[in-house]
Amino acid sequence: MNGRHIHHLVWGILLLLVVGYTWLVELGTGAASSSRWMGRLTSMLFGVAAALTLDEFALWLNLRDVYWEREGRESFEALALFGGLLAVGVFGWRFWHGAATELASFFRGKTAQNTQ
Numbered sequence: 169m170n171g172r173h174i175h176h177l178v179w180g181i182l183l184l185l186v187v188g189y190t191w192l193v194e195l196g197t198g199a200a201s202s203s204r205w206m207g208r209l210t211s212m213l214f215g216v217a218a219a220l221t222l223d224e225f226a227l228w229l230n231l232r233d234v235y236w237e238r239e240g241r242e243s244f245e246a247l248a249l250f251g252g253l254l255a256v257g258v259f260g261w262r263f264w265h266g267a268a269t270e271l272a273s274f275f276r277g278k279t280a281q282n283t284q
Contacts, residue, residue: 177227180220187214222247
């Protein structure tokens with residue numbers, strides 16, 4: 169725009185702000201007063217915004233455009249880390265829920281034994 173290069177990081181941040189605002193006013197949050205399609209739309213928009221923003225992670229870190237340089241690998245690493253955490257949350261939630269339940273019951277049992 170007028171000789172200025174606007175990175176897609178800018179659009180990602182703006183979209184994150186919009187989605188954050190819609191969740192702040194409780195649109196698409198899953199609450200009873202919220203519509204299901206709005207929740208799905210805002211979730212997809214959040215994912216798109218996160219991808220746009222994380223793709224430019226090396227720019228955040230170095231405060232200069234290093235996308236095609238060695239330091240640009242940091243963007244890929246940030247995306248891989250975020251994707252890994254997302255995969256653990258999506259595919260491993262039953263495991264983590266079960267582990268937390270078992271630990272809670274174990275410690276409740278220990279506490280009950282200690283009070284007797």
